[in-house]
Amino acid sequence: MIPLFLGISLITFVVIHLAPGKPTDLMTQLNPRVSLETRMRLEKLYGLDKPLPVQYWMWLKRLIRMDFGESFLDGRKVIHKVMERLPVTISINLLAMLLILGVAIPLGVFSALRQHSFLDKITTVIVFIGFATPSFWLALLLMYLFGVKLGWLPISGLFSLNFASLTWGKKILDLARHLILPVAVASFGGLAGFSRYTKSNLLEVIRQDYIRTARAKGLPERVVIYKHALKNALLPVITILGLSVPGLIGGSVIMESVFGIPGMGRLFYEAAMSRDYPVIMAVLSMGAFLTLLGNFLADILYSWVDPRIRYR
């Protein structure tokens, strides 16, 4: 964990110094909103007059304190801006993950049990198409179909204009309606990967000796598959779940900017467009830490469900 943390901080530090000349030059030249005073403060914040190792040390200390300075756009503390956006992105991604697991695992099991059947082939084709579909395009098409043509679902934001005046039940319903399309788009790419993975794992496990044993002692096929095989086939899925965190977070940039959702991805996109340098650095490091956290949780979960694995 610690070396990874240091590595992350080092890479973000390198990214800062990618900008030609002093990073503050670039910012101030391209961004008229930045006053000379801000510029001086920024130079002091990053200690640009000091030698590189000292600068890195300062960056590291700020990273630990979560001090990313103030946004160029509105002068607010970057950490506050990020923190108010983070819950939105995390909840949408959690919902997407639940949907992925809920749909992909049954699909994968089905394909594995009826390998080479017509429906398995259809699933394979859909999986390939899922891998190849650009998410922003899918988002636009769904918006057009369900939002514009059919008028069933709202196409942007999280709440309706009259949200405040709604009753509790209606508020939840309103939020849910706004979330359907974004969650569907966020989970689409993952669906393909997970169902494929479940299928290949299950196919592998079914060939194992203990499955033959289970069948030989006369257990019903249902018990063999769902109790003996599936449990073991799903173990590695946990690891993949951890590994898919960066993809989901990265994908939130596109999903949130298409649907106008005020999450971290959109914050990052706006920051990148306006070169709001402190915000970019903050979101980049937070994204990496979230990934680290995801992998860490996956490891813990894995050792919890699989007693053969113990971390010392």
Add this chain to the structure above:
Amino acid sequence: MRKEGLGSIYWERFRQNPLSLAGAIVVGGMLIMALLAPWISPYPPDKINLKEILQPPSKKHLLGTDELGRDLLSRIIWGSRVSLSVGFVAVGISCTIGLLLGLISGYFGGKVDNLIMRIVDIMLCFPTFFLILAIIAFTKPSITNIMVIIGLTSWMGVARLVRAEVLSVKERDFVLAALSIGCSTPRILFRHILPNVLSPVWVAATLGVAGAILVESSLSFLGLGVQPPTPSWGAIITAGKDNLEIAWWLTLFPGLAILITVLGYNLLGEGLRDALDPRLILERRR
């Protein structure tokens, strides 16, 4: 003789899978389309015709026209050049880095191996799209930058693959033989080990082209990729999305172009993976 035999086995297995063949046909077709763009596109891609803006697909404009009256089909044909060149160059960069680091890491082992693999772990912590976006924000969005940045952020998988292969190949007798007759280390690495670890790299490269095309189109869609007026599939979709309600074709067709191309590379990659899988060869020979 043996090499030829192996090649024909690969081809035989590749041919048996209709999906792989379909992938190869799509990939080949797209390549030809990109190469012949100036001759096969019905109009120049940036020819503005204000009399014919937002025309639906018709005989004159097979896929319709955009908000400046430019022919969509021509723009999509020219856009394939952007997508394919970004895909190839980015993958060339990432595979070169991945191959070199993987070879070094696997062959020398020890501290070097440890260091390189930790760098891989760290790079994998970053949501790649975030990293790419941050670097683009700090540099400048241009087609060259995008190729380089995608290449620099996607070599980790190849490095891991190559390292794993090298670990097993370097224990084989022919490496020992090469060592015993006094071959230099670079010669062993590049003449003896490299050719034997390439097959998974071909698979990764094919799938990598698909990935790079998707990333490029997403960046261009966000306005941080290839800059207008260069026709890029992602950028065409961005420009078209404001007119989605009246001109669906501007969104649908470029997206289909991305989908079909990426699908083609993925199918080809999977086909190669199955065809080159050494375990299956042994099964067949038995």
